Amino acid sequence: MTNSTDPLRLTAHRGEDSQRLEAELQLSVDPQAVWAALTDAQELENWFPLQAEVEPGEGGRIHLSWDGDWESDLDIELWEPQRRLRTSWPWAAEEGLRGQPNAVVVDYQIEPRSGGGTVLRLVHSGFPVGDDWEDIFDGTRRGWSYELRSLKHYLENHRGVRRAVARVRRSMGSRANQEVWDRLWSDGGLVAEGAVGPIERGASYAFTMSGGVELAGTILVAIAPTDLGATVSGVNNSLFRVAVGHERGPGEPPEVQLWLATWGVLRSQVEQIESAWESALDRVLAS
Numbered sequence: 001m002t003n004s005t006d007p008l009r010l011t012a013h014r015g016e017d018s019q020r021l022e023a024e025l026q027l028s029v030d031p032q033a034v035w036a037a038l039t040d041a042q043e044l045e046n047w048f049p050l051q052a053e054v055e056p057g058e059g060g061r062i063h064l065s066w067d068g069d070w071e072s073d074l075d076i077e078l079w080e081p082q083r084r085l086r087t088s089w090p091w092a093a094e095e096g097l098r099g100q101p102n103a104v105v106v107d108y109q110i111e112p113r114s115g116g117g118t119v120l121r122l123v124h125s126g127f128p129v130g131d132d133w134e135d136i137f138d139g140t141r142r143g144w145s146y147e148l149r150s151l152k153h154y155l156e157n158h159r160g161v162r163r164a165v166a167r168v169r170r171s172m173g174s175r176a177n178q179e180v181w182d183r184l185w186s187d188g189g190l191v192a193e194g195a196v197g198p199i200e201r202g203a204s205y206a207f208t209m210s211g212g213v214e215l216a217g218t219i220l221v222a223i224a225p226t227d228l229g230a231t232v233s234g235v236n237n238s239l240f241r242v243a244v245g246h247e248r249g250p251g252e253p254p255e256v257q258l259w260l261a262t263w264g265v266l267r268s269q270v271e272q273i274e275s276a277w278e279s280a281l282d283r284v285l286a287s
Contacts, residue, residue, distance in 0.1 A: 006201065008148055012141055019133075020125035021141055025148050027118045029155045031110045034118050035082045037155060038108055046163045046263075047154040048147055062087060077105065084109050089124070122148070139247070146229045146241060149220045150261065157237050158263035166260040166270045168277040169246075170285050171253055177245040180256050181225030183284045184242065190280050199224060211276040215240060235269060238262040256281065 007026040013019060027034060037043045044052040044064070053063040058079040065071040072090035079085060089104040104126040111119045124144070127137045154163070172180055183189050185196055194207035199222045206216035214234060221229030221241075228242040241259035258277045262270055 007152060008145070010141065010145055010148070012137070014129065017129060018125065019127045019129055019137055020123060021137075021144060023120075023122040023124075023144060023148055025120040025122070025152060026113070027120060027152055027155060028116070029118060029159070031082045031112055031118050033155055033159060034110050034120055035085075037151060038085055039079075039081075042162075046158070046161070047151045047261075050165060074106075078107070082110055089126075120148075120151075142223055142227050145223060146221050146227060149229060150239060153220075153231070153237075153239055154263070161263040164262050164265065164267065164270060166262070166274040166277075167257060168274055168281060169255045169257040170281045172245070172256055172285070173253075175285070177254075178225040180244050180284065184244070184256070189284050190277075199228060205230065209273075209276045210279060211272070213273050213276040232260070235260070235262060235273070236265050238265065256285070 008023065009025075010021065010023045012021055037047060039054060039056060039062075041052040041054045044054070044062075049064040050067050051063075051065040055061045056076075056079065058076055060076045060079070062074040062076065063072070064074065070090070074087035074089065077086045077088065084107070086105055086107040089106055104124075107123045107125070109121040109123075111121065113119050122144070124140060127133055127140075185191065185199070190209055191207045192210040196205045196207055197203060199219065201219055201222050203219045203222075204217070205219060206214070208214050215232055217231035217233045217237075217240070219228065219230045220239075221227055226244045228240075230240045232238040232240050239259075239261040241257075241261070243255075243257045243259070245254045246257045247254055258281065260270060260273055
């Protein structure tokens, strides 16, 4: 059974010369909590990058890093506490677009919601149109589909608790996304006992991996054949993510990555899951 109510609305818009993403996220926390999650280094690390540094204020910067992958400095263009934040985005600098009218920027607008809570609106704009940008634009769309739900999950369930992340990754070689996706969910893939069931947002799932690791929860993101994001109820309401065709960095070969974001969980439990994932990915990509 699925839940049709989605707190995130994410749409893509394409013009003749540029394209953009627009998102609206419903949150049950106050605007101060949302602002902190976007602008405080430790709060950022609790839902988005693995490492962050912030020089606050207009003209400052936000440094994001995933253990050295996709390491970037974002220029802060607007800084209106608890109301609005706008920053450059990495590709603006890499493609020589910074300062041009179509420079890639991300604009967050925070609005109190009638009756309590907050609406976060995001506009990620300035992506040029062209074959060189299609994978970047689509990857960004898929990324925000998960990351904005990660923000909501953190703020509404684990606010103020340090995040610990397990990440297992393997090169896909020349394999297509669909082939790897099918292998992950077939016999001999991630599932040793049980079944995932329909991979669709709002569906419940439960299965056991080799090594006896049990995973169960609710699917939050389902974009076959590349992305799955789900809660893991038995690991203190953690978040599980599968990313197929993920790039390690600009121009790097694609990978399949498994993530587990945990809050208040023993490291030994995280390591048990990490070990099971390593074995599973080795099997999936063995031949």
